[in-house]
Amino acid sequence: MPAWTDLKIKPSELRLDPTLTCGQAFRWQSTGPSEWTCALFGHAIDLKQTPTTILFRTLGHLKTAPTDHSHVESSLRDYLQLHISLETLCDTWTIVDPDFAKLRKAQEGVRTLRQPVVETLFAFIASSNNNIKRITMLVNKFCAYFGTPIETNKGIFYTFPEVKDIAQCVDIEGTLKELGFGYRAKYYAKTVALLCDSHECPEIFLLGLRDKSLEEARKALLQLSGVGPKVADCVCLMALDKPGAVPVDTHIWQVALRRYVPRIANVQDGIGAEQSRRLVLPEDKVELVRGLAKLLVAGQKAPSTKAYEAAQQLIIALFGPFAGWAQGMLFSGDLDTTESAAAAVKKEPAASKRKAKVDVSPVKPAKPIKPENPTKPEIPASSIKMRLRK
Numbered sequence: 256m257p258a259w260t261d262l263k264i265k266p267s268e269l270r271l272d273p274t275l276t277c278g279q280a281f282r283w284q285s286t287g288p289s290e291w292t293c294a295l296f297g298h299a300i301d302l303k304q305t306p307t308t309i310l311f312r313t314l315g316h317l318k319t320a321p322t323d324h325s326h327v328e329s330s331l332r333d334y335l336q337l338h339i340s341l342e343t344l345c346d347t348w349t350i351v352d353p354d355f356a357k358l359r360k361a362q363e364g365v366r367t368l369r370q371p372v373v374e375t376l377f378a379f380i381a382s383s384n385n386n387i388k389r390i391t392m393l394v395n396k397f398c399a400y401f402g403t404p405i406e407t408n409k410g411i412f413y414t415f416p417e418v419k420d421i422a423q424c425v426d427i428e429g430t431l432k433e434l435g436f437g438y439r440a441k442y443y444a445k446t447v448a449l450l451c452d453s454h455e456c457p458e459i460f461l462l463g464l465r466d467k468s469l470e471e472a473r474k475a476l477l478q479l480s481g482v483g484p485k486v487a488d489c490v491c492l493m494a495l496d497k498p499g500a501v502p503v504d505t506h507i508w509q510v511a512l513r514r515y516v517p518r519i520a521n522v523q524d525g526i527g528a529e530q531s532r533r534l535v536l537p538e539d540k541v542e543l544v545r546g547l548a549k550l551l552v553a554g555q556k557a558p559s560t561k562a563y564e565a566a567q568q569l570i571i572a573l574f575g576p577f578a579g580w581a582q583g584m585l586f587s588g589d590l591d592t593t594e595s596a597a598a599a600v601k602k603e604p605a606a607s608k609r610k611a612k613v614d615v616s617p618v619k620p621a622k623p624i625k626p627e628n629p630t631k632p633e634i635p636a637s638s639i640k641m642r643l644r645k
């Protein structure tokens with residue numbers, strides 16, 4: 256086995272287990288105690304959490320991939336966004352919301368990744384009306400079918416395909432239906448066609464959105480099939496360098512309503528108030544935040560796009576330019592709460608982390624969703640090159 260390289264990063268900055276299972280990345284596989292493996296940048300990357308740091312090594316690579324170790328390390332640092340201090344962000348958020356200290360402890364090291372844009376887009380199209388476990392299954396089947404294998408002594412890991420690799424398939428919709436994508440299959444077929452019809456290299460077009468404003472990037476993504484506001488915001492946040500993008504679904508709306516609205520009547524004018532649980536806001540934000548809280552309360556009777564937008568604006572008003580990163584911790588915390596509640600109701604031991612059926616679907620589909628046929632058999636794993644290690 257190749258030697259490990261120390262990334263020299265503390266658990267308060269990054270913990271692999273919650274970060275790789277909280278619903279932002281779907282391809283990391285648990286391959287040993289505190290070890291995670293994924294095909295990225297043309298390499299099978301192996302990560303290991305120790306009590307003090309994170310180690311990495313490569314287990315194999317595509318023939319075409321650059322093999323320079325320092326190149327792989329810098330790609331990985333970039334993917335993990337290690338130049339951004341999560342601790343500093345948490346310090347800032349805890350000034351505004353003193354209760355964030357508790358969430359910070361429970362969700363220690365949950366950081367937002369900078370993922371490949373095609374992967375993020377296609378993974379989140381699968382998130383419509385879906386849960387993390389199922390999205391993971393679909394994304395891995397997708398890669399086993401369209402991606403390229405990298406053989407290692409821990410098994411075979413598949414790259415995420417390029418758009419042109421998917422476009423070669425003569426019947427994308429039919430193939431994906433067979434793989435279990437249901438009504439989402441046609442979104443993929445349409446999105447691949449839209450991207451290939453308008454752009455010689457869809458990857459370059461999509462990567463170019465990193466240099467656009469949040470509004471422009473969102474607008475461009477919303478033209479694609481199966482992409483609503485929530486999916487667009489997830490792609491902006493997790494792949495397009497938009498740390499202020501705040502995806503809102505029913506869970507985050509509930510978080511805003513339960514966690515913040517009751518405390519907004521107590522909003523203290525001016526930074527520096529000591530009282531625990533009180534939100535501490537600059538004076539110029541107080542009226543804005545009160546107005547947003549009212550919209551959220553009104554949305555309880557009749558949930559509306561306006562109410563969801565109010566939740567988004569509230570999180571931005573509280574947490575500032577990296578509000579999307581704060582949303583990531585709130586989202587991860589909500590997953591844990593939902594899982595604990597589900598486990599308590601079932602009176603069973605808590606399910607293994609992130610395995611509970613938490614629906615992470617966007618707010619509302621634009622059109623009515625046709626129910627999937629639950630009895631439709633899926634293609635047998637063997638016939639779709641599904642050779643993922645158990």
Ligand SMILES: Nc1nc2[nH]c(O)nc2c(=O)[nH]1
Pocket residue numbers: 277278279382489502503504507582583584586587615616
């Ligand atoms: N951090 C987040 N991860 C997510 N996964 C998913 O499906 N939705 C979200 C989200 O809103 N935030």
